[in-house]
Amino acid sequence: MRQAAYQAGLASPENSEQLIIALEPEAASIYCRKLRLHQMIELSSKAAVNGYSGSDTVGAGFTQAKEHIRRNRQSRTFLVENVIGEIWSELEEGDKYVVVDSGGGTVDLTVHQIRLPEGHLKELYKATGGPYGSLGVDYEFEKLLYKIFGEDFIEQFKIKRPAAWVDLMIAFESRKRAAAPDRTNPLNITLPFSFIDYYKKFRGHSVEHALRKSNVDFVKWSSQRMLRMSPDAMNALFKPTIDSIIEHLRDLFQKPEVSTVKFLFLVGGFAEAPLLQQAVQAAFGDQCRIIIPQDVGLTILKGAVLFGLDPAVIKVRRSPLTYGVGVLNRYVEGKHPPEKLLVKDGTRWCTDVFDKFISADQSVALGELVKRSYTPAKPSQLVIVINIYSSEHDNVSFITDPGVKKCGTLRLDLTGTSGTAVPARREIQTLMQFGDTEIKATAIDIATSKSVKVGIDFLNY
Numbered sequence: 001m002r003q004a005a006y007q008a009g010l011a012s013p014e015n016s017e018q019l020i021i022a023l024e025p026e027a028a029s030i031y032c033r034k035l036r037l038h039q040m041i042e043l044s045s046k047a048a049v050n051g052y053s054g055s056d057t058v059g060a061g062f063t064q065a066k067e068h069i070r071r072n073r074q075s076r077t078f079l080v081e082n083v084i085g086e087i088w089s090e091l092e093e094g095d096k097y098v099v100v101d102s103g104g105g106t107v108d109l110t111v112h113q114i115r116l117p118e119g120h121l122k123e124l125y126k127a128t129g130g131p132y133g134s135l136g137v138d139y140e141f142e143k144l145l146y147k148i149f150g151e152d153f154i155e156q157f158k159i160k161r162p163a164a165w166v167d168l169m170i171a172f173e174s175r176k177r178a179a180a181p182d183r184t185n186p187l188n189i190t191l192p193f194s195f196i197d198y199y200k201k202f203r204g205h206s207v208e209h210a211l212r213k214s215n216v217d218f219v220k221w222s223s224q225r226m227l228r229m230s231p232d233a234m235n236a237l238f239k240p241t242i243d244s245i246i247e248h249l250r251d252l253f254q255k256p257e258v259s260t261v262k263f264l265f266l267v268g269g270f271a272e273a274p275l276l277q278q279a280v281q282a283a284f285g286d287q288c289r290i291i292i293p294q295d296v297g298l299t300i301l302k303g304a305v306l307f308g309l310d311p312a313v314i315k316v317r318r319s320p321l322t323y324g325v326g327v328l329n330r331y332v333e334g335k336h337p338p339e340k341l342l343v344k345d346g347t348r349w350c351t352d353v354f355d356k357f358i359s360a361d362q363s364v365a366l367g368e369l370v371k372r373s374y375t376p377a378k379p380s381q382l383v384i385v386i387n388i389y390s391s392e393h394d395n396v397s398f399i400t401d402p403g404v405k406k407c408g409t410l411r412l413d414l415t416g417t418s419g420t421a422v423p424a425r426r427e428i429q430t431l432m433q434f435g436d437t438e439i440k441a442t443a444i445d446i447a448t449s450k451s452v453k454v455g456i457d458f459l460n461y
Contacts, residue, residue, distance in 0.1 A: 025110035027303030032265040097263035102270035126318035136241030267299040413453035
């Protein structure tokens, strides 16, 4: 992402501090804790926000809620907005909340804890996610088309008529947004003329004939060239994706770190879906207060701006992976496997030892440093390149263990330290920082006290 920003001209490698990378779940969390009372809709039945109850919100969707809030702009809530309006005024030291960022492709979950008085955040559980975004609903619609018209035809239609396929999915998208738990009238999806025409050429009979033959009772054909879906049929397309989100959340709520959560914030484009709102409310409404920001699609953008203004707001993060490097250690009989033995100049070494910098799911404070020292193989060596390895597991002993993979390189450029006499044995002290949104490193030559240029590359390794 940083390289893409450089290529786009947003910043430059020479002035890398001009660019701060914000993590999406964190940005959503930062924005949500700053919400004012008029900027949210509460789904939970525990309390109404601005006189608007959760049951009304789920049934009618955002339009009715926004209209209600527009009509009540002179309410007492808004008069005190700048005094105590922020939602974190209700939060006490140690209170926890979950942010569910449900977008198009994925759903990301993060759990934060409030630290007062400044309102700093501590990440309690490493951000997790899964492929449970709104695209899953599109995939279910595609499977329905397979069932009616045949997979061979749909795949061929995508290739031969790509623009018409896009038109069809856009038409479905608009009707998808109209799906709601209490909807009673059918949803009509317009089929492009080229779909109808190409199907007749491909199969030799009409689209209407295909619908009758398919035995899909909940989808009918209308004379206006439309697929007419019953509300239950549309809701069924949402079910697999929503079930996956609820299951993922249930797994999260069973973690000890996530007990006694006070709020659950539902953000992202998919959070506008009343069906998802209802499902989350039904599953977790008795455990915590469920809240949706008004500008739900802009939550991450606004949170990223707030993060840019105060990058130190998140004081503690959880490492998503175990990171380390491969080193040589003195060989210990009985501890190290025989196949790792290397004898060099009469000394017995164990190869491929995983020197761990940080463990998966370990809490890391902002600014916390990991210190290591490295020595060039030869005094005249000008560059040291060290491979960085990662694993999802904590108990890693060797870089050859299952699940360990090379993920980047650490490059120490010693050319800037060659102005003075070089000792026979040089020590380069490296400091790595894992508590920020990016892994950063600095280094100095101990003999000369000069700074060493450091590069971490997770792309071209």
